[in-house]
Amino acid sequence: MKDFFKVSTLKEVLSLVDRFQPVGMEKIHIDRALGRITAEKIVPDSDLPAFSRSTMDGYAVKASSTYGASESSPGFLTLAGMVFMGDVPEFKVGPGQAAAISTGGMLPDGTDSVVMIEYTEKIDDSAIEIYKSVAPGEHVIEAGEDFRSGQVAIDMGVRLRPQETGLLAAFGKTMVNVYRKPKIGVISTGDEVVPIEETPGPGKIRDINTYTLGSFVRETGADPVCFGIAPDDRASLSHICGEALEQCDMVLVSGGSSVGIRDYTVEVFSSLPDSQMLTQGVSIRPGKPTILAVSGGTAFWGLPGHAVSAMIVFHTTVKPFIERISGLKPVPKYGIPAELTRNLPSAQGRIDYVRVRINRKDGRYFAEPVLGKSGLLNTMILADGLIEIDRNSEGLEKGATVSVLLIR
Amino acid sequence: MKDFFKVSTLKEVLSLVDRFQPVGMEKIHIDRALGRITAEKIVPDSDLPAFSRSTMDGYAVKASSTYGASESSPGFLTLAGMVFMGDVPEFKVGPGQAAAISTGGMLPDGTDSVVMIEYTEKIDDSAIEIYKSVAPGEHVIEAGEDFRSGQVAIDMGVRLRPQETGLLAAFGKTMVNVYRKPKIGVISTGDEVVPIEETPGPGKIRDINTYTLGSFVRETGADPVCFGIAPDDRASLSHICGEALEQCDMVLVSGGSSVGIRDYTVEVFSSLPDSQMLTQGVSIRPGKPTILAVSGGTAFWGLPGHAVSAMIVFHTTVKPFIERISGLKPVPKYGIPAELTRNLPSAQGRIDYVRVRINRKDGRYFAEPVLGKSGLLNTMILADGLIEIDRNSEGLEKGATVSVLLIR
Numbered sequence: 001m002k003d004f005f006k007v008s009t010l011k012e013v014l015s016l017v018d019r020f021q022p023v024g025m026e027k028i029h030i031d032r033a034l035g036r037i038t039a040e041k042i043v044p045d046s047d048l049p050a051f052s053r054s055t056m057d058g059y060a061v062k063a064s065s066t067y068g069a070s071e072s073s074p075g076f077l078t079l080a081g082m083v084f085m086g087d088v089p090e091f092k093v094g095p096g097q098a099a100a101i102s103t104g105g106m107l108p109d110g111t112d113s114v115v116m117i118e119y120t121e122k123i124d125d126s127a128i129e130i131y132k133s134v135a136p137g138e139h140v141i142e143a144g145e146d147f148r149s150g151q152v153a154i155d156m157g158v159r160l161r162p163q164e165t166g167l168l169a170a171f172g173k174t175m176v177n178v179y180r181k182p183k184i185g186v187i188s189t190g191d192e193v194v195p196i197e198e199t200p201g202p203g204k205i206r207d208i209n210t211y212t213l214g215s216f217v218r219e220t221g222a223d224p225v226c227f228g229i230a231p232d233d234r235a236s237l238s239h240i241c242g243e244a245l246e247q248c249d250m251v252l253v254s255g256g257s258s259v260g261i262r263d264y265t266v267e268v269f270s271s272l273p274d275s276q277m278l279t280q281g282v283s284i285r286p287g288k289p290t291i292l293a294v295s296g297g298t299a300f301w302g303l304p305g306h307a308v309s310a311m312i313v314f315h316t317t318v319k320p321f322i323e324r325i326s327g328l329k330p331v332p333k334y335g336i337p338a339e340l341t342r343n344l345p346s347a348q349g350r351i352d353y354v355r356v357r358i359n360r361k362d363g364r365y366f367a368e369p370v371l372g373k374s375g376l377l378n379t380m381i382l383a384d385g386l387i388e389i390d391r392n393s394e395g396l397e398k399g400a401t402v403s404v405l406l407i408r
Numbered sequence: 409m410k411d412f413f414k415v416s417t418l419k420e421v422l423s424l425v426d427r428f429q430p431v432g433m434e435k436i437h438i439d440r441a442l443g444r445i446t447a448e449k450i451v452p453d454s455d456l457p458a459f460s461r462s463t464m465d466g467y468a469v470k471a472s473s474t475y476g477a478s479e480s481s482p483g484f485l486t487l488a489g490m491v492f493m494g495d496v497p498e499f500k501v502g503p504g505q506a507a508a509i510s511t512g513g514m515l516p517d518g519t520d521s522v523v524m525i526e527y528t529e530k531i532d533d534s535a536i537e538i539y540k541s542v543a544p545g546e547h548v549i550e551a552g553e554d555f556r557s558g559q560v561a562i563d564m565g566v567r568l569r570p571q572e573t574g575l576l577a578a579f580g581k582t583m584v585n586v587y588r589k590p591k592i593g594v595i596s597t598g599d600e601v602v603p604i605e606e607t608p609g610p611g612k613i614r615d616i617n618t619y620t621l622g623s624f625v626r627e628t629g630a631d632p633v634c635f636g637i638a639p640d641d642r643a644s645l646s647h648i649c650g651e652a653l654e655q656c657d658m659v660l661v662s663g664g665s666s667v668g669i670r671d672y673t674v675e676v677f678s679s680l681p682d683s684q685m686l687t688q689g690v691s692i693r694p695g696k697p698t699i700l701a702v703s704g705g706t707a708f709w710g711l712p713g714h715a716v717s718a719m720i721v722f723h724t725t726v727k728p729f730i731e732r733i734s735g736l737k738p739v740p741k742y743g744i745p746a747e748l749t750r751n752l753p754s755a756q757g758r759i760d761y762v763r764v765r766i767n768r769k770d771g772r773y774f775a776e777p778v779l780g781k782s783g784l785l786n787t788m789i790l791a792d793g794l795i796e797i798d799r800n801s802e803g804l805e806k807g808a809t810v811s812v813l814l815i816r
Contacts, residue, residue, distance in 0.1 A: 030604075034623045048785070051610060055714065055783035085640060086600030088610045103714055104600055106611040146784045154789065161816045162623030163788040166715055169604045169619040170785060192494030192512055196438075196577045202459060202496045203514040211577040215442045215570030232493060306463065306511055307574055332768060334744045334814065360740060375463035376554045377456070377578060380571040381562070406742070408569045 007281035007288060009391065010317065010351055016278055016292065017320055020299060022327035023249050026180045030168045033160050035221055036178040037327045042154035044171045047144030052107040054083075056139040059098035059120060059128060060111040066133040074121070074129040083108060098128060107140060114139035147171075157329035159221070179327035182222040185244035185251035186213050189265075190305055191232040193255065208307040208377075209254040216314045217252075219408065220322045234264040241268055245295055249325055252318065255305030265302045269293035272300065283350040283391060286374060287313035299325075308380055312353050315386065315407060335403030336385065338365035345395040355383035358404055367402050383407060415689035415696060417799065418725065418759055424686055424700065425728055428707060430735035431657050434588045438576045441568050443629055444586040445735045450562035452579045455552030460515040462491075464547040467506035467528060467536060468519040474541040482529070482537040491516060506536060515548060522547035555579075565737035567629070587735035590630040593652035593659035594621050597673075598713055599640040601663065616715040616785070617662040624722045625660075627816065628730045642672040649676055653703055657733055660726065663713030670697060673710045677701035680708065691758040691799060694782060695721035707733075716788055720761050723794065723815060743811030744793065746773035753803040763791035766812055775810050791815060 025039035054060060061077065069075030077098040081091040089108035093099050098115070099108050107114075116139060119132040147153050153171070154164055160178075168176055188207045196206045207229055214224035225248055230237045237253070244251045253265060269275060272295035279292040286309035291302030299321055303310045323330075338358055346352040355374075356367040367387055370379045385404040389396055396402065433447035462468060469485065477483030485506040489499040497516035501507050506523070507516050515522075524547060527540040555561050561579070562572055568586075576584055596615045604614045615637055622632035633656055638645045645661070652659045661673060677683060680703035687700040694717035699710030707729055711718045731738075746766055754760040763782075764775040775795055778787045793812040797804055804810065 030619060034626055049613060050608065053613075055781065085598055086612045103712070104598065104613070141781060141783050145781070146786050153786075162620050162627060163719060163785070163815070165623045166616040166620035166719070167785055167789060170614055170616045170715075172604050172607065172614055174604055190493055190512065196580050196582060199580065200458065204494050205457060205461075205512070206578055206580055208574040208577045211438060212570045212574035215573045218442055219570060304511070307578075311571060311574070332766070334766065334773070336742045337745050337773070358740070358742065365742070365745070373463065373549060373553070375549050377571070377575055378554050378561070381575060407571065 007283045008279045009283050013279050013282050013292065013317060014320055017324045019294065020321060020325050021297060023180055023182050023325055025177050025327075027175050027177050030165055030174055030176055033168065033176050033178060034162065034165055036160055037221070038154055038156050038158045038160065038176065039179045039327060040177040041152050041156050042168065042171070042173065042176070043152055044147050044149055046149050048147040048170055049141055049143060049145070052140055052142045054101045054103055054105045054107065054114045054139060055141055056114050056116045057102050058117040058139065059115045059130070060093060060101045060105075060107050061098045061113060061115055061134065062093065062095060062111055063113040063134050063136040063138065065095050065097070066113075066115060066130055069130045069133045071131045074131050075133070076127065076129055078127050079125070081108070098130075112136045112140065155329070157327050159328060159331075182249040182322060182325045183225050183247060184217045184222045184322060185225050185227060185248035186210055186217065187227045187230055187237075187240055187244060187251065187253045189230045189232060189237060189253060189255040193229050195229065209303075209305070209310050212307055212311050213252055213254060213303070213314060216311065216319070217322065220319055221326055222322050234268060237264065238268045238271065241272060241300065245272060245298055248298065250299045250301070250322065252301045252303055252314075254303040254310045265291060269295070269300050269302065282313075282317060284313070284316060285350050285352050287317065287353075288350070290317060306375060307377060308375055311380060311407075312386065315405075316353060333405060335405050336365055337401055338367035338404050340387075340396055340398055340400045340402050341366050341368045343395065343398050344369060344389060346389040346393060348394055349391055351391050352389040353386045354389065355379050356385060356387055356402075356404055357382060358384045365404075367404050380407070415691045416687045417691050421687050421690050421700065421725060422728055425732045427702065428729060428733050429705060431588055431590050431733055433585050433735075435583050435585050438573055438582055438584055441576065441584050441586060442570065442573055444568055445629070446562055446564050446566045446568065446584065447587045447735055448585040449560050449564050450576065450579070450581065450584070451560055452555050452557055454557050456555040456578055457549055457551060457553075460548055460550045462509045462511055462513045462515060462522045462547060463549055464522050464524045465510050466522045466525040466547065467538070468501060468509045468513075468515050468522050469506045469542070470501065470503060470519055471521040471542050471544040471546065473504050473506070474521075474523060474538055477538045477541045479539045482539050483541070484535065484537055486535050487533070489516070506538075520544045520548065563737070565735050567736060567739075590657040590730060590733045591633050591655060592625045592630045592730060593633050593635060593656035594618055594625065595635045595638055595645075595648055595652060595659065595661045597638045597640060597645060597661060597663040601637050603637065617711075617713070617718050620715055620719050621660055621662060621711070621722060624719065624727070625730065628727055629734055630730050642676060645672065646676045646679065649680060649708065653680060653706055656706065658707045658709070658730060660709045660711055660722075662711040662718045670699070670710065673699060677703070677708050677710065690721075690725060692721070692724060693758050693760050695725065696758070698725060714783060715785055716783055719788060719815075720794065723813070724761060741813060743813050744773055745809055746775035746812050748795075748804055748806055748808045748810050749774050749776045751803065751806050752777060752797060754797040754801055756802055757799055759799050760797040761794045762797065763787050764793060764795050764810075764812055765790060766792045773812075775812050788815070
């Protein structure tokens with residue numbers, strides 16, 4: 001068996017991620033900030049909340065006024081007033097007194113806790129009975145208890161979820177510095193590839209990779225820039241790669257990495273300004289003929305032309321690089337632990353990625369390998385995710401616990 | 409303890425989802441189809457692939473020509489020609505012959521399999537040695553093997569992932585019928601709530617819910633329509649709800665569901681045309697005072713005003729309704745199984761949602777409850793997900809396996 005090109009392990013390739021730097025930043029309105037990555041630390045300039053608030057509907061009290069109250073021996077409190085939402089209570093609440101308050105209301109002077117309305121009974125307009133005692137601070141958020149002025153609330157490099165956009169709103173931070181979305185060039189190559197609008201003649205197929213890779217780029221939070229199909233000749237590819245270098249922060253060329261035509265992909269990448277070949281193969285399957293080069297600070301990937309292989313290489317290998325230049329701090333990827341439903345043989349010396357469906361039965365998850373030739377697109381449609389068979393393993397046994405990385 | 413309103417179980421509320429119908433559809437280009445939900449079955453009108461293709465670089469052969477070949481006893485084949493990518497091979501390959509072929513190339517007449525190039529050695533321009541035999545069909549995808557003409561490839565009601573957009577491309581289906589994105593009205597109420605651009609005076613807070621709920625709506629694949637803050641009076645709320653009914657497919661009102669002000673939320677919902685109250689409380693915590701009404705076919709939700717409660721109610725209760733009107737067929741939600749790191753007490757008769765962080769140690773996941781008062785926004789920032797404590801449970805013990813639903 002011949003070795004056609006020096007292959008790197010996936011670990012070696014992933015360790016190259018530090019060579020690439022995050023793209024620049026931009027200031028945007030929080031209306032559009034969902035899913036974007038912070039390029040500044042978010043530090044409130046005042047306490048949140050700014051005042052002690054009730055977290056329940058009920059009665060604000062001094063906790064000591066409630067001690068000993070129970071269903072069998074209710075406590076008796078007189079009403080000192082009512083807190084109106086959004087108002088500052090103008091009255092004080094003394095021992096043995098209470099003030100009606102709604103969720104979010106400001107605690108009146110003299111109170112430190114709230115009795116939930118469910119544990120009270122109104123006797124008349126001036127008095128209530130309570131059936132439960134409370135501890136100081138109970139059902140109350142004190143001023144600054146949520147976030148203190150000057151404290152880092154959201155770090156740099158964090159992808160904003162709905163709750164973080166709400167926190168920005170709470171701080172009144174209408175504009176936020178985020179990394180701009182990296183522009184990822186997507187180039188298909190191959191004389192057999194035709195635009196999707198055309199009916200492919202015999203021997204030809206439509207350009208799938210522009211859509212799968214473009215979509216994966218978008219799901220990763222970056223913007224695809226699609227250059228269409230480069231004919232299988234060096235000059236055309238060289239020209240398009242030059243254009244992509246000018247416009248993009250990373251470039252994905254699919255189809256030029258098989259033996260033969262891969263030679264001039266390597267040549268084209270090597271002839272880019274200030275270029276260096278970083279990898280000419282990765283010991284994963286599918287995806288071995290993957291190429292990584294750098295021109296200046298811009299990564300150029302040569303991905304397999306086959307749609308399924310290209311998707312799996314994207315998911316396992318390319319994505320961490322896009323996340324890196326997006327400014328995202330590394331975050332754990334949560335796999336779904338599941339039991340493998342059949343034996344899976346594998347060759348040592350490479351990582352095998354196997355497509356699986358997840359089935360749930362009696363509260364347990366099962367990972368069922370998707371049958372069928374690995375080159376079939378339908379295996380990716382049927383699959384929920386991928387499992388990894390380590391390079392030092394000869395395979396996995398039925399019943400083994402695997403971690404399913406969802407593909408989406 | 410008083411019961412202020414008739415509460416439904418979450419299961420009862422979720423069973424109401426069938427009362428609501430998917431919104432209409434629209435035809436869009438597959439460039440914009442990622443994440444959208446199919447409103448038609450996708451059925452190719454020709455086989456995929458249209459011809460038998462190689463899935464490897466190597467030599468196309470008739471499998472029987474390779475039988476017996478091994479490292480120690482190589483087979484000898486003469487070269488009948490070379491398949492050019494995208495071309496129809498004009499030659500035939502007889503027994504004892506082979507044709508050079510690249511991944512994706514069309515199999516010449518007379519061949520049924522491909523020997524990988526790694527298992528071959530070129531002797532000269534007219535002959536090769538092979539070190540491995542192949543079975544018929546090996547490293548080949550036969551015409552129609554991926555998808556057959558007329559076979560349903562993607563069902564209705566499926567959210568399109570990158571791989572499905574690629575499949576549409578492969579079929580040449582540039583335009584696809586999808587459900588339009590539902591418009592979800594988002595209304596904040598409360599005299600204590602001010603727009604985020606303002607500095608809140610004493611007793612007041614900024615409008616968080618417009619941003620958290622709007623973002624969750626967007627993550628669910630729908631379009632939020634934000635109406636801002638309705639003052640705490642019946643006429644204003646009634647007016648805004650009327651507007652929202654005209655413009656939206658569902659409406660979320662937050663803040664008007666606590667005792668007192670919740671009364672006129674109920675009144676306003678009840679006075680909408682052709683309205684019916686479906687739920688005036690859900691036995692979940694947080695989130696009990698949640699209201700669901702319907703006006704015509706449009707759901708009106710009254711959510712807690714408190715940002716954390718509103719987010720959790722959205723995630724657990726509202727989201728399935730948005731998915732329903734989005735046309736999405738129910739799909740399993742994969743929780744991350746994890747070990748609980750501490751005892752969690754809970755009251756029977758309601759479902760408790762507890763925020764947790766996920767920690768990974770020695771390949772195992774641990775769910776660590778986020779400490780701090782449940783009303784604190786920072787608990788949602790620190791949390792990776794939610795775990796559910798069943799209504800029939802008095803709590804969970806340290807070490808119990810829980811399923812963490814990621815919040816995002």
